[in-house]
Amino acid sequence: MEDIKTMSFEEMYLSPEIAKAIKDMGFEEATPIQSQAISLIRAGRDVLGQSQTGTGKTAAFGIPCIEMIDEHDRNLQAVILAPTRELAIQICEEFRKLLKYKDSIKVVPIYGGQPIDRQIMALKRGVQVVVGTPGRVMDHMDRRTLKMETVKIVILDEADEMLDMGFREDIETILGKMPAKRQTVLFSATMPPGILSLTKEFQLEPEHVKVVRKELTAPLIDQHYYEVNERSKTEALSRIIDMQNPSLSLVFCNTKRRVDEVVERLQGRGYFAEALHGDLKQAQRDMVMKKFRNGTLEILVATDVAARGIDVDDIDIVVNYDLPQDEEYYIHRIGRTARAGRSGKAFTFVVGKEVYKLRDISRYTNAKIQKGKLPTLSDIEEAKASKFLEKVKSLVDEGQLSKYVNLAERLVGDEYSAMDVAAALIKMNLYDENAMEIEEVSYSDKPRRSSEQRGRSHQPEQGMVRLYLNIGKANRIMAKDVVGAIAGETGVPGKLIGAIDIFDEFTFVDIPREYAHTVLDGMKNKKVKGNKVNVQKAAGDQMRKPQSKSFSRDHHKDGKDKGRKKFFGFMG
Numbered sequence: 001m002e003d004i005k006t007m008s009f010e011e012m013y014l015s016p017e018i019a020k021a022i023k024d025m026g027f028e029e030a031t032p033i034q035s036q037a038i039s040l041i042r043a044g045r046d047v048l049g050q051s052q053t054g055t056g057k058t059a060a061f062g063i064p065c066i067e068m069i070d071e072h073d074r075n076l077q078a079v080i081l082a083p084t085r086e087l088a089i090q091i092c093e094e095f096r097k098l099l100k101y102k103d104s105i106k107v108v109p110i111y112g113g114q115p116i117d118r119q120i121m122a123l124k125r126g127v128q129v130v131v132g133t134p135g136r137v138m139d140h141m142d143r144r145t146l147k148m149e150t151v152k153i154v155i156l157d158e159a160d161e162m163l164d165m166g167f168r169e170d171i172e173t174i175l176g177k178m179p180a181k182r183q184t185v186l187f188s189a190t191m192p193p194g195i196l197s198l199t200k201e202f203q204l205e206p207e208h209v210k211v212v213r214k215e216l217t218a219p220l221i222d223q224h225y226y227e228v229n230e231r232s233k234t235e236a237l238s239r240i241i242d243m244q245n246p247s248l249s250l251v252f253c254n255t256k257r258r259v260d261e262v263v264e265r266l267q268g269r270g271y272f273a274e275a276l277h278g279d280l281k282q283a284q285r286d287m288v289m290k291k292f293r294n295g296t297l298e299i300l301v302a303t304d305v306a307a308r309g310i311d312v313d314d315i316d317i318v319v320n321y322d323l324p325q326d327e328e329y330y331i332h333r334i335g336r337t338a339r340a341g342r343s344g345k346a347f348t349f350v351v352g353k354e355v356y357k358l359r360d361i362s363r364y365t366n367a368k369i370q371k372g373k374l375p376t377l378s379d380i381e382e383a384k385a386s387k388f389l390e391k392v393k394s395l396v397d398e399g400q401l402s403k404y405v406n407l408a409e410r411l412v413g414d415e416y417s418a419m420d421v422a423a424a425l426i427k428m429n430l431y432d433e434n435a436m437e438i439e440e441v442s443y444s445d446k447p448r449r450s451s452e453q454r455g456r457s458h459q460p461e462q463g464m465v466r467l468y469l470n471i472g473k474a475n476r477i478m479a480k481d482v483v484g485a486i487a488g489e490t491g492v493p494g495k496l497i498g499a500i501d502i503f504d505e506f507t508f509v510d511i512p513r514e515y516a517h518t519v520l521d522g523m524k525n526k527k528v529k530g531n532k533v534n535v536q537k538a539a540g541d542q543m544r545k546p547q548s549k550s551f552s553r554d555h556h557k558d559g560k561d562k563g564r565k566k567f568f569g570f571m572g
């Protein structure tokens with residue numbers, strides 16, 4: 001298929017009420033799938049439409065569907081089938097927006113989980129359009145509360161998904177009950193064999209409308225990939241989130257079990273994360289989505305199927321925690337960000353040979369997926385520090401600080417300079433927080449397991465203190481570099497330096513207790529093999545002051561910098 005010229009809605013000669021509603025919705029011109037599908041459907045053709053998520057398929061069938069309805073006829077005229085309740089509701093809402101100036105046409109959503117009596121009442125009042133999930137539609141057909149004899153058009157939205165969910169038989173039954181001369185429209189993101197056989201069975205000379213791939217991947221999505229190993233994925237994810245500081249993130253895994261695992265790990269690290277997958281009850285899903293929409297939940301971890309129903313336009317980043325199995329899924333996943341003209345970022349983890357598969361995806365989707373380097377802890381610290389300083393500046397610019405100036409005057413004087421006081425306040429805000437995070441990331445998760453795998457205890461030997469360095473294999477660090485740097489910068493004899501454990505992003509080194517402070521002080525602002533290094537006592541070491549954790553938790557003030565802080569706020 002060649003490039004598609006997009007049309008303006010004026011060129012389509014829509015009825016004035018619909019045209020006005022579309023304008024109110026803020027649509028300036030039709031999307032490619034709309035440009036092609038609307039006139040075909042309106043002309044009565046059976047259409048098989050294919051385009052990625054977020055390309056406006058709802059209006060592509062909604063607009064012509066509404067145009068075809070006789071508003072003076074109170075009989076059921078159009079049936080839209082959708083795989084999930086969320087999607088049915090979304091479609092219904094979009095129809096109601098389109099019907100803003102034509103409200104004599106009634107649309108009702110029909111889905112499982114809602115009391116059937118209420119739906120029966122609504123249907124009895126006379127509706128021309130029903131949007132429903134196949135199971136519940138069948139149910140109403142059996143009760144004769146839905147009569148298909150007068151239906152002129154049936155639309156299957158996300159047909160591939162409905163087949164995946166096992167609705168094939170229901171769909172066949174429903175379509176079988178409809179008048180033979182009805183129009184059948186099918187929208188699907190992918191075209192597996194099941195769809196093609198459905199087409200053969202139920203469509204008459206269907207027109208296949210497919211949006212060319214070139215236009216599929218949004219240029220507004222900044223796409224990166226990281227080569228990681230399985231064990232470091234959670235750490236990598238945390239760093240990306242800390243660095244990007246997104247308001248809403250969507251993380252994809254390939255299975256439900258993986259989703260639960262990742263949620264557990266993220267929660268363990270203090271993030272506000274929850275799962276969305278097919279095993280959840282409808283009420284749970286609604287709850288999760290509600291939290292995600294109102295921002296109390298920042299990280300949604302989902303399977304591909306469950307994510308289809310997500311109707312949130314301001315997702316900042318999408319992370320492919322697992323590489324998707326199918327190229328189309330990649331497009332779908334990243335298409336959840338950068339919607340409605342916004343920009344967005346997509347991050348993909350690849351393990352080992354998966355990098356070849358990613359190359360295929362990139363070729364297939366025409367996407368430029370750049371290799372990224374994971375932020376180091378000092379990058380994250382730096383990002384946080386800059387943000388904090390920016391915030392201080394804007395508070396100063398805003399003024400209205402007189403009350404606090406009075407307090408400051410009590411501190412600043414002969415003994416403490418303004419600079420000392422400012423520095424101490426900054427430390428209170430930044431430093432302890434970072435110390436806590438290093439503790440969270442370094443010891444609790446993979447290093448411990450990894451040390452144990454190698455038959456070593458994670459505790460340093462008697463008389464030694466374990467130090468943490470925020471550089472590792474990723475910085476091409478080897479043991480001799482660590483020994484060289486410590487000996488060279490601090491004068492601690494190399495032969496006294498104990499075990500060194502180098503991980504991808506960080507390193508542990510054991511130092512005799514009496515030299516610990518020499519090393520901590522001596523390594524400040526120093527570099528190892530060109531990398532600025534931050535050395536801290538490793539978390540879990542007995543030298544650590546036990547109160548530092550709770551202290552830092554109470555000092556998270558920056559409301560914009562969410563995630564673990566809010567979480568700890570609740571823990572109180």
Ligand code: ADP
Nearest residue numbers: 027028029030031052053054055056057058059
């Ligand atoms: P799909 O079903 O293909 O995933 P949707 O129908 O859900 O896509 O539309 C995605 C978003 O794009 C929605 O917010 C919708 O309101 C918006 N949209 C649809 N058509 C247009 C258009 N012509 N111009 C601008 N925005 C549009």
Ligand code: MG
Nearest residue numbers: 054057058157
């Ligand atoms: Mg859709």
